[in-house]
Amino acid sequence: MKKQAVSEALEILEATYPSAESELDFTNSFECLVATMLSAQCTDQRVNLITATLFKEIKGPEDVVQLSEEELQQKIRSCNYYKTKSKHLLAACQQLLAQHNGFIPNNREALMALPGVGRKTANVVLSNAFGVPALAVDTHVFRVSNRLGLVRAGDPLETEQQLMKTVPRDKWSAAHHWLILHGRRVCHARKPNCISCPLNHLCPTFTVSKQ
């Protein structure tokens, strides 16, 4: 889509979602990383429920590596893929201690080298915890930006690359959050609420649902 049309869509999104903030609860880069790692295929609400108590017990990687895999599983059991996430979180924290003095690296390569951290999670940590311009493409951003015709992409990486060309750099982080909020509030995966969508006049996939 042309930059002009994209900026029109972004203006409407900005007016509709003025906050443009993460709905995950965290207070530092470590908590941001952990919350994001836990959030795969799981609602923010569920993650926040888990981290509300978890972050009282783990203040950094040094606290995580004290736990056994089973203990960690117990603490995050109510989120999806808890076994995989426990294994990854434990290994990631060991790597943080071994290679980064227990700090969270602020570059994509080092973040993605951590077990359980892919491009999407790395981009979230970069933008949300460090203020580094990055455009994380999750399931919402992928779905919504394609539906709106902001991009024509077959996968998240293509989506990210196309959005970075048409969205101004200083709005990457905000656009990321606007698209997520729109995906959660209106442009649902299963039954998008096109009738009440403030973007339906410019949406190529606008449909009047039967019911």
Next chain:
DNA sequence: CTCCCGATAT
């Protein structure tokens, strides 16, 4: 491509 594999909405 498959597997991971709990909670929730429809």
Next chain:
DNA sequence: ATATCAGGAG
């Protein structure tokens, strides 16, 4: 009953 939720690894 089934699709979906701030995905990543093998």
